[in-house]
Amino acid sequence: MLSVHGVSIDFDQQSIQFIDKLTLMATPSTLHAQTCSTCNLRELCLPVGLSAQELNRVEQLVNVRKRVKRGDVLFRAGDAFANLYALRFGFFKTTTASPDGREQVTGFQMVGEILGLDGIVHDQHTCDAIALEDAEVCVLPFDKIEEISREVNQLQSNVHRIMSREIVRDQGVMMMLGNMRAEERLAAFLLNLVQRLQERGFSSTELQLRMTREEIGSYLGMKLETVSRTFSKFVAEKIIEANQRHIVITNAAALRRLAQAQTEEI
Amino acid sequence: MLSVHGVSIDFDQQSIQFIDKLTLMATPSTLHAQTCSTCNLRELCLPVGLSAQELNRVEQLVNVRKRVKRGDVLFRAGDAFANLYALRFGFFKTTTASPDGREQVTGFQMVGEILGLDGIVHDQHTCDAIALEDAEVCVLPFDKIEEISREVNQLQSNVHRIMSREIVRDQGVMMMLGNMRAEERLAAFLLNLVQRLQERGFSSTELQLRMTREEIGSYLGMKLETVSRTFSKFVAEKIIEANQRHIVITNAAALRRLAQAQTEEI
DNA sequence: CGGGCATTTGATCTAATTCAAAGCGAGTGG
DNA sequence: CCACTCGCTTTGAATTAGATCAAATGCCCG
Numbered sequence: 353m354l355s356v357h358g359v360s361i362d363f364d365q366q367s368i369q370f371i372d373k374l375t376l377m378a379t380p381s382t383l384h385a386q387t388c389s390t391c392n393l394r395e396l397c398l399p400v401g402l403s404a405q406e407l408n409r410v411e412q413l414v415n416v417r418k419r420v421k422r423g424d425v426l427f428r429a430g431d432a433f434a435n436l437y438a439l440r441f442g443f444f445k446t447t448t449a450s451p452d453g454r455e456q457v458t459g460f461q462m463v464g465e466i467l468g469l470d471g472i473v474h475d476q477h478t479c480d481a482i483a484l485e486d487a488e489v490c491v492l493p494f495d496k497i498e499e500i501s502r503e504v505n506q507l508q509s510n511v512h513r514i515m516s517r518e519i520v521r522d523q524g525v526m527m528m529l530g531n532m533r534a535e536e537r538l539a540a541f542l543l544n545l546v547q548r549l550q551e552r553g554f555s556s557t558e559l560q561l562r563m564t565r566e567e568i569g570s571y572l573g574m575k576l577e578t579v580s581r582t583f584s585k586f587v588a589e590k591i592i593e594a595n596q597r598h599i600v601i602t603n604a605a606a607l608r609r610l611a612q613a614q615t616e617e618i
Numbered sequence: 619m620l621s622v623h624g625v626s627i628d629f630d631q632q633s634i635q636f637i638d639k640l641t642l643m644a645t646p647s648t649l650h651a652q653t654c655s656t657c658n659l660r661e662l663c664l665p666v667g668l669s670a671q672e673l674n675r676v677e678q679l680v681n682v683r684k685r686v687k688r689g690d691v692l693f694r695a696g697d698a699f700a701n702l703y704a705l706r707f708g709f710f711k712t713t714t715a716s717p718d719g720r721e722q723v724t725g726f727q728m729v730g731e732i733l734g735l736d737g738i739v740h741d742q743h744t745c746d747a748i749a750l751e752d753a754e755v756c757v758l759p760f761d762k763i764e765e766i767s768r769e770v771n772q773l774q775s776n777v778h779r780i781m782s783r784e785i786v787r788d789q790g791v792m793m794m795l796g797n798m799r800a801e802e803r804l805a806a807f808l809l810n811l812v813q814r815l816q817e818r819g820f821s822s823t824e825l826q827l828r829m830t831r832e833e834i835g836s837y838l839g840m841k842l843e844t845v846s847r848t849f850s851k852f853v854a855e856k857i858i859e860a861n862q863r864h865i866v867i868t869n870a871a872a873l874r875r876l877a878q879a880q881t882e883e884i
Numbered sequence: 885c886g887g888g889c890a891t892t893t894g895a896t897c898t899a900a901t902t903c904a905a906a907g908c909g910a911g912t913g914g
Numbered sequence: 915c916c917a918c919t920c921g922c923t924t925t926g927a928a929t930t931a932g933a934t935c936a937a938a939t940g941c942c943c944g
Contacts, residue, residue: 448789448790448792448793450793450797450878450879450880451878451879451880452878452879454793454797454879456792456793456796456797458789458792458793469781469782469785470782470785470786470789471782472778472779472781472782473779473782473783473786474786478786478789479789498771498774498775498778501768501774502767502768502769502771502774503768505764505768508764508767508768509764511778512738512764512777512781513738513739515735515738515778515781515782515785516735516736516737516738516739516781517739518785519735519736519781519784519785519788520736520739520740520744522785522788522789522791522792523714523724523736523744523745523788524714525788525792526714526722526724526788526791526792526795527714527716527720527722527724529792529795529796529839530722530795530836530837530838530839531716531720531722531839533931533932534931534932564889564890564891565890565891565892566890570796571796572796573795573796573797574932574933575932575933575934576890576891577891577892577893577932577933577934578931578932578933579891580890580891580892580893581892581893581932583891583892584892584893596890596891596940596941612716612717612718613716613717613718613720614716614717799899799900800899800900830921830922830923831922831923831924832922832923840900840901841900841901841902842922842923843900843901843902843923843924843925844899844900844901845923846922846923846924846925847900847924847925849923849924850924850925862908862909862922862923885944886943886944887942887943887944888941888942888943889940889941889942889943890939890940890941890942891938891939891940891941892937892938892939892940893936893937893938893939894935894936894937894938895934895935895936895937896933896934896935896936897932897933897934897935898930898931898932898933898934899930899931899932899933900929900930900931900932901928901929901930901931902927902928902929902930903926903927903928903929904925904926904927904928905924905925905926906923906924906925906926907922907923907924907925908921908922908923908924909920909921909922909923910919910920910921910922911918911919911920912917912918912919912920913916913917913918913919914915914916914917914918
């Protein structure tokens with residue numbers, strides 16, 4: 353459930369349309385508002401918990417928004433790092449390549465999540481960020497983030513938390529890749545998606561996958577055939593219903609039982 | 619090669635003794651100096667690149683050092699988060715547990731590395747940090763880090779870089795766990811250790827493992843038997859010599875070839 | 885309506901796990 | 915100082931989860 357101007361709104365489906373509807377509701381006069389104060393995502397995003405006054409200061413951060421079409425690249429490994437990106441709507445994957453050309457999906461990002469943290473260490477991105485559906489991001493120049501977070505303690509804290517969250521998330525993925533069997537991984541994956549969607553006001557039982565079986569497999573360290581077979585197994589066991597990429601979770605308890613090995617979010 | 623007061627020193631073996639020897643050389647009058655300015659690790663640690671003046675300000679950060687005996691816990695999942703820890707000497711592992719009790723090693727830390735970043739998001743640690751040999755850490759209260767890094771830009775930048783480095787490291791581990799076969803993982807693991815040791819002035823061909831086969835396996839997502847067999851295979855192929863935990867790399871090129879799938883450090 | 889990608893499903897195959905047993909080494913106490 | 919553990923490691927044999935190879939089906943989109 354996403355709270356906008358104190359009003360909670362319930363969604364039963366996630367999609368660009370719904371987010372745009374939300375934008376419309378939240379900011380009737382400024383449809384493509386360029387400021388954080390009028391952005392309906394501010395309670396998910398970098399400025400969580402900032403006072404109106406602090407928010408004013410942070411506004412200076414966001415002057416550019418960028419549309420990224422499905423299939424397009426936001427940044428690529430090797431690109432010079434200058435900005436973080438806050439995802440306003442749409443869906444991304446990040447992929448990391450090895451010297452010998454193998455590629456792995458290392459994350460999926462949805463509304464309100466921050467892309468580009470990998471670039472900070474070496475002033476250079478180490479992964480590709482590719483839109484899996486038409487998306488829009490706020491471009492956040494990192495030097496400005498650093499500058500403003502020296503003045504606004506809450507922003508400083510948020511930056512630290514977001515980075516730490518990413519580190520903890522990665523621990524969970526390692527757990528998944530290192531310890532879990534195919535079924536457990538897929539169960540954990542579905543639950544994780546659905547949980548994040550729920551935090552954003554969408555259904556906790558129904559979702560539209562934005563990625564292929566192959567991308568899921570790459571992320572989960574298994575082959576696309578295994579992903580497909582495991583989906584089929586879940587369907588046979590009446591744990592989920594699956595029509596192509598539309599998934600309905602019919603037995604969340606069973607799924608949770610399977611995914612036990614995964615570290616749950618605190 | 620570690621540069622101390624402008625003098626480069628070469629080690630052929632890593633061990634507590636050697637680090638203590640170094641301490642002795644670097645700070646003859648204050649054997650257990652409690653300040654960063656006199657710490658021989660300052661070029662590896664949080665204060666990299668700080669001017670003497672800035673260093674003075676950062677000094678206020680470090681007032682406590684803590685000894686941790688082999689097998690002892692520095693912090694545990696669930697512990698309240700208050701400090702980061704800079705590793706002065708010794709060797710740690712961090713382990714993450716799942717609800718159903720499975721445990722996985724998610725990292726090994728050596729001199730100059732920072733522990734505790736996982737705790738920032740939820741003011742609570744999410745992993746255990748356990749010393750694999752007698753160790754000493756500087757206790758760095760995180761609120762002070764935040765406070766000082768508002769004033770000292772270079773420190774702020776270092777904090778961000780260290781967190782980002784961790785994120786990039788984790789991407790590499792995911793790559794390893796998701797894409798690589800047992801041999802490749804072990805090769806990548808050995809090369810990574812040896813590379814980090816080399817950055818600290820130790821040999822790039824010889825190392826003393828501080829962890830068991832089981833711990834290696836847990837980190838690499840394989841069983842201890844497989845780790846052992848793979849070591850034996852490397853020995854048979856004359857890529858390494860292994861006597862218990864003492865490893866000599868005799869054919870680094872072959873090892874590098876095997877580990878190609880791993881993302882190399884930029 | 886046709887072409888190309890994505891998905892499903894089946895039949896082997898194999899890398900790694902599991903189960904089992906023996907060997908080794910460092911530390912302890914008689 | 916030796917004998918005896920106990921934990922770690924190695925090696926072997928059997929088993930298996932998932933990979934690979936292959937083919938058919940489905941679906942979207944121009």
